[in-house]
Every structure is written in C-alpha cells, then in structure tokens.
Amino acid sequence: MDRALCKSLARSVATVLLVWPMSRSHALAEDSLIGLPTHADDPITLRAADGIAAWQTLEGDDLLQVFVGSSERCCEGKVPIAGRYGREGDALTFTPAFPLVAGQAYTARIQAAGPEPDQVTFAIPFTTPAVDAVVTDVFPSGDVLPENLLRFYVHFSVPMAPHAAFDHIQLLDASGSADQAAFMRFKQELWNEDRTRLTVLFDPGRIKREVATNVELGPAIEAGKPYRIAIAGGWPSADGRSTLADFSKSFTASSALRERPDVQRWQVTSPCRDSRDALELVLDRPFDRHRLEGALRVVTGDGHNVAGTVQIGTDERVWRFTPDQAWTGHEVRVVVDSRLEDVAGNNFRDLLDQPLTEERRDEPTTELSVPLRNCGEQR
Amino acid sequence: MSHLTSLATALLAGALMTDTTHAEQPTLGLQFAGALEFADDGTLFVGDNYRGAVYAFEIPAEASTTEIQPSSVLNIDTRIAELLGVGVGAIEINDIATHPISDDIYISVTRIGNFASQPAIVTVSPDNRLQLLDMSALTFTKQELNAFPDAQTTFTVRGARRVGILPRDQAKGSVAVRSLAIMDMEFYDGELFVAGVAHDDFQSSLRRIAYPFEGSQSLASVDMYHIVHDQYESRAPIRAMSVQQVDGKAQLVAAYTCSPVVLIPLEDIEDGAQISASTIMDMGNGQPLDMVPFQMGDEPMLFVTNHSRSPRVIPVAGLSGARVVTDEDFERGPKLDMHPVMPFGPVGKHVMFDGVSLHIARLGDSHFASVTRDAYTGTLNLDINPTFFPNRMHNFFAESDIPASNNAEPRR
Numbered sequence: 001m002d003r004a005l006c007k008s009l010a011r012s013v014a015t016v017l018l019v020w021p022m023s024r025s026h027a028l029a030e031d032s033l034i035g036l037p038t039h040a041d042d043p044i045t046l047r048a049a050d051g052i053a054a055w056q057t058l059e060g061d062d063l064l065q066v067f068v069g070s071s072e073r074c075c076e077g078k079v080p081i082a083g084r085y086g087r088e089g090d091a092l093t094f095t096p097a098f099p100l101v102a103g104q105a106y107t108a109r110i111q112a113a114g115p116e117p118d119q120v121t122f123a124i125p126f127t128t129p130a131v132d133a134v135v136t137d138v139f140p141s142g143d144v145l146p147e148n149l150l151r152f153y154v155h156f157s158v159p160m161a162p163h164a165a166f167d168h169i170q171l172l173d174a175s176g177s178a179d180q181a182a183f184m185r186f187k188q189e190l191w192n193e194d195r196t197r198l199t200v201l202f203d204p205g206r207i208k209r210e211v212a213t214n215v216e217l218g219p220a221i222e223a224g225k226p227y228r229i230a231i232a233g234g235w236p237s238a239d240g241r242s243t244l245a246d247f248s249k250s251f252t253a254s255s256a257l258r259e260r261p262d263v264q265r266w267q268v269t270s271p272c273r274d275s276r277d278a279l280e281l282v283l284d285r286p287f288d289r290h291r292l293e294g295a296l297r298v299v300t301g302d303g304h305n306v307a308g309t310v311q312i313g314t315d316e317r318v319w320r321f322t323p324d325q326a327w328t329g330h331e332v333r334v335v336v337d338s339r340l341e342d343v344a345g346n347n348f349r350d351l352l353d354q355p356l357t358e359e360r361r362d363e364p365t366t367e368l369s370v371p372l373r374n375c376g377e378q379r
Numbered sequence: 380m381s382h383l384t385s386l387a388t389a390l391l392a393g394a395l396m397t398d399t400t401h402a403e404q405p406t407l408g409l410q411f412a413g414a415l416e417f418a419d420d421g422t423l424f425v426g427d428n429y430r431g432a433v434y435a436f437e438i439p440a441e442a443s444t445t446e447i448q449p450s451s452v453l454n455i456d457t458r459i460a461e462l463l464g465v466g467v468g469a470i471e472i473n474d475i476a477t478h479p480i481s482d483d484i485y486i487s488v489t490r491i492g493n494f495a496s497q498p499a500i501v502t503v504s505p506d507n508r509l510q511l512l513d514m515s516a517l518t519f520t521k522q523e524l525n526a527f528p529d530a531q532t533t534f535t536v537r538g539a540r541r542v543g544i545l546p547r548d549q550a551k552g553s554v555a556v557r558s559l560a561i562m563d564m565e566f567y568d569g570e571l572f573v574a575g576v577a578h579d580d581f582q583s584s585l586r587r588i589a590y591p592f593e594g595s596q597s598l599a600s601v602d603m604y605h606i607v608h609d610q611y612e613s614r615a616p617i618r619a620m621s622v623q624q625v626d627g628k629a630q631l632v633a634a635y636t637c638s639p640v641v642l643i644p645l646e647d648i649e650d651g652a653q654i655s656a657s658t659i660m661d662m663g664n665g666q667p668l669d670m671v672p673f674q675m676g677d678e679p680m681l682f683v684t685n686h687s688r689s690p691r692v693i694p695v696a697g698l699s700g701a702r703v704v705t706d707e708d709f710e711r712g713p714k715l716d717m718h719p720v721m722p723f724g725p726v727g728k729h730v731m732f733d734g735v736s737l738h739i740a741r742l743g744d745s746h747f748a749s750v751t752r753d754a755y756t757g758t759l760n761l762d763i764n765p766t767f768f769p770n771r772m773h774n775f776f777a778e779s780d781i782p783a784s785n786n787a788e789p790r791r
Contacts, residue, residue, distance in 0.1 A: 040493055066464075067461065068460065068461045068464055068465065068466065078461050079458045079459075079461040079462045079509055080461070080462075081461070081462065081463070081464040082462050082463065082464075082510070082511035096464050097463070097464075097499075097511050097513075098463055098464055098465075098490060098492060098497060098499070099492060099493060100464060100492075101464065101465050101466075101469070101492035101493055102493055104464075104465065104466065104492075106464070307543070307544060324544075
C-alpha cells in the first residue's frame, strides 16, 4: 500500500473522527466517511475521501474491521467480526455475517497507515416494541372488601417510574370525590424489586378506632358504601417508552374484620389417594394475596413437606394445591404460618386493631388435618 | 481411507461443486448446529436437534502441509463470540470435529442475539486462525428424522436422593427432551449411525442412514441393563459411541450416562428392531461426553471423556469376549461408585487429564483437539496435545518444575 496514499487516507478519516467525538458517532455517520448502522442488519460503510485514487486497490479488511466491545478495550488480540465486504461506487461496505445485537457496543476500526488506527464505538438501539404500561391486577381482587381493609397491591405490565404514584392513585367515593388522606404517603414508595408491584397502604390512623385521624376524619371507607380505586393514566413507565392507561376498580365496603382468622371455618375438599387431584381450601375470609402463596404447607403424616404447586383462587379466598406426585397415605396436614394476614392485616395471633383492654388470646390453631379419600372404586 | 485417496475424492467433489454452482440450491434452513461427524472424504454431517434433521456438507479441502504440533487457542469461547459479534455469554459450543484432510478443527456453536438463537460453525486452521464457515456457499443435502420428539415434552425436574428438588434444579423442567434427539453420529462404511431420543414410548433410538441420503432411514429402539441403576432402561439415549470390530464383527461400542458401556452389532440395527444391547461394563457414575478411537503403539484404544470424572482409556481388545451381564448377575439395588462391583468389566484405566475436556476429537493420527475447561482459571481453551499425554503442563508444579540447587544432592 502506497504510504503517501495511506497517510492521506488516514488524515481524511482522522479529521472527521476528531471533529465529532465518540458520543456523537451518529452525527459523524450522517456526514461522510463512516456510515454506522442503526439497525441490526445494516452494513457499516466507509466512503473514500476525495482524491484517493487507489482506494479500490486496498483490501476490505485493510481499511475497515469491526470488533465486539468499546474502543477502550479494542482491538489488539481480538478477533474481528465475521462478515462480507462489498464495494458500491466509492463506498466500502461491511455486512456482518450475523445481525448486530441491540445494546452491544461495537468498535469500527479504520485501519489506515497512520501510527494509530482510528476507532469509533457504536451500538444498535433496541428496536423491540415498547410494552404498553397497564394495570394488570389489583389485589384484593374481590368486589366486596372490609371497611378496615389495610392495603391494595397494584400490579403493572412494565416497571413504572417512581415518585409519581400518588399523583395518579386516588380513592373515590360514590359521588366521585377523592379522599386525599386515605392512603399513607411514604417518602419511599413501597415497590417490589423490579417496580412492577406497588403496595398502597391505607392510613392505619383511619382504620384504627379512636386514633386521632380516625376521630377527626372518620374511616376512609364505610360499610355498605361503594368506592373506586382510580389510577389516572399518563403515568410513565420506568424506561419512559410508555404511559399508563386509565384504570379503576370498584368495590363495596362490608363490615370490618375484627376477629382472628380461624382454620376451623375453612372448607376442605379432600383429594383422592393415589391421584394428583388438588387439595382445595375455601378460606373464611380474603387473605393477603402475596403472603397467602407461601404461608401454607402440606405435610405428610411423618412430617415431610409435600412438593406441589399452589394456585390462589377467587377473591383470595380459595387456596388450591396440586402435588407433584400422587397422594399417598391416609391423611395430610395443612400447616399455616401464624403470621399470615387477612386483607385487614389481622394474623392468627393478633388483630391489627386490638383493644388495649382485651386479654392475651390463646395460642391459635394453625393446622388442619385433611383425610385422603379412597376413590379407588369410582376411578 | 488414506488421506491420499481422500484428497482425490475431495478434488472430485470440488469439481462437481463447480459444475453445480448454478443449480438450484435448496434453502439451508439449519436451526441448530449440534453433533458433528466427518466422513473420510471431507463430508461434514451436522445434527440439527431443533429441526430434527441431519445435514451433510461437502467440504473439499487440500491436504494440510503443516505438521500437527501441540498448541492452544486460549479463551476459545471469547474468540468465537468476537467472531460472531456477541459477548462471550451469548455463545455455546456444541461439538467439535476435525477435517480428515485439511486438519482444520470444526466447532459447532449456538449464538444468541436479539432474543434469537442461530447456528454457526467456526473453523480453526492449523495455524490457529478462526473463520466462520459459510454454510450457504457449500453444497449440501439433508435427511429429516422421522419420529422426531415433540417440542412440548420437557425433562422431569428431580433432586438428588434424600435432598429433594431445590430451586437450582428447576430450570431443567423447561428444557425439551428433543434436545437429546441427536447425541452422537458415527459414519461407517457408507452409512451414518445416529444415536438419540425418538418420540415413541421406547425413546432411546439408533438410526441408520445411508449416505448419499436416499430419503429413508432405519429406526431401531434400544434398551439395556444398567448396572448402577439396577434396572433395564429404554429412555436415556446413548451419549457417545464408536464402531469397532468386536468378536469378529462391526459393533457399536456405546456409552450411557452413569455410565454403562454396551455392544450393539451393526447387523442388528434394522428398521423397527427392538434391540437389547449387551451390557459389558460400567465406568461408574457420571456422564460420558465423547468416545474417540486412537492407537497406543499397535493397540487400538478408546478415549472416553466424561464431564464428571477423568477420561478412561479402554483397550478395544478387551471388548471381545467380554462377559455380557444382566440383572441376574448382581445383588439388587442401586450401586454408587464405592460399591464393591464398581467399576465393572473391561473398563481400562482412568488417565490424567488437566481440567475437563468438554469436547474432544482426534486430530491426525496422534493428537487430540480438546475444548478444555481450565481447572484453576475456569477459562475455556482449545488445546491440541499428543494422544499419549493429552495435557498442558501449565498447572503442574512437581519436582522437575523447581530448579535444582547446585549444592544439594538428593539424599538417596
């Protein structure tokens, strides 16, 4: 390769690269020498600067190579990406053998004869369609909820932007007027790890009887009346690519839950021995959706946990357990974590709103025996 | 077949390819590049476990002029990922094979990018250069597999005995059993033998396919007595195999997980046959990976790698006349490695191997090419080593590694 030519080429390339820094590589692409891809299947092009007559005599990989990674860690000792070189007029194109991967940094090295090759780092932006931000679930899911309801869980289809929740979430009464003091407003919102589930707590001061806010404002919801939890649209998703659609859930308040849950009042459907039928419990009240899932265990007579899958049914009042293996033996036990809370925050040991005068209660019953039916004849 | 005749065949194949350049080439449609096997003339068979097909590519080549020497391509996975334009976590190496004429090493790879997997075959030349094989430019034919398993049936999730299923065990439950449809392929005397899982109740199968492909295949089911598990097994497929002359006839020597070795006469592999393989040994618990024939002096040997233990070198001579066992030959119950009968049969010997060979193939007559996981660094390297001592020395620090002092004489 002619050294004067190489120097000239290197100078032309270097000039352009120096004018536009790495972060503006797309601006660089718009202008001239290097054309960077914006889609996974686009080629990388290098255009001959004016006056480089011998451009055609150079091999493609003498001029241009593309590597995985950013320029700080490029390119000595690395294997260039496999692909095909082509010529179109005064442009050299490099088409990678496989589509470039969105989000992956790549470095194009323009190999001229200067002491250092020029490099430009680029990445293909993600082109996957944005998932619409919608409310996918609200728990409790029932449409009759006790007036001492402690919390809602709001589930979203995508991670949501933080610090916007209470600009959008309101409790509305039948006339449509909002109760601005219904929910606790913490400095730190109560999100799950990936910010797709928000816990909305009622202000316990409104729930607990004879506490200041309860006395002053009354309970947030009163038995017999209709309400809506409304989530106004426009709330942006965490990646800013979608905004939430309007959502609302209507419910009627029922009288408060002021007794501890009682396993004796649960209705049991016993499964057949030697089958993989579900063991189903209809609970005495709606329970906290997320705690319910892991709070109950099925145990064999000799104390081993039975492996299986749990489904939560209608209004968080149905718990259904399908074992991995067929049922054996004559009886199993369902063991309940006494910390399991109902939707009003009452667990098997304590009520959320416990009158001070009331004496300490007995140890709760947290086990339920379930006989396995012998259905051999019918099956 | 000698390399010389192979070369002539290859040149002929090359000429044919030139003639047919303008012929209508069917769409490749390869979805997965898994098991690899070369015929002596340079035909490369590629198992596609996603599509349920075996591809045959004609890869004529000139004989290598480079003498094979021990060498290493360090971080082979990183280098392949660079070549394919992705990060190192986005590729998986599925198999290797060596071109019998050019001595190039062929590596089948799955590349994950933009939420899609794509197959690739990367070659490493005798001077250690990596290149992507342009499969679309090669003449190929393919044979679809009949009784290819459905996509819905996945592996059973299980935990170790007395431990039970842990969260770390769950992922297996979302992997389709059909990923085992093609485990190993052997080309012998004009026919391709394919071991894997087929979709009926009798899942472990052997296929016998004449090449050039004629559109037909024989499919036989195989069961065998598994000494360690103390049961007859018909689901788990053969993991690695080799055709050898045993007791005066051509037989498949086949290794299973946990790890029985059986013999199956090729003459028994007929369409619809239900083969009861002859169990002659059990190497002990673990999962065999490859079975590579080589010569140790004048003696033919099998080099059997395993992802859970050191490789074994099994003398082929010991297979002839080996005692065939059934459930009547052992006390009842499963047998782990410490059981007095283990290992059982003419299993040869464990040999030293530094790190774990994840894929191995013979390169020329006297070397192995191995994709090896380094014991200390965990890096994945392509190592070429002589068959008589297939190790690098970089991880050993023995007497000879420490310089002798001028003054100190050994006491004895």
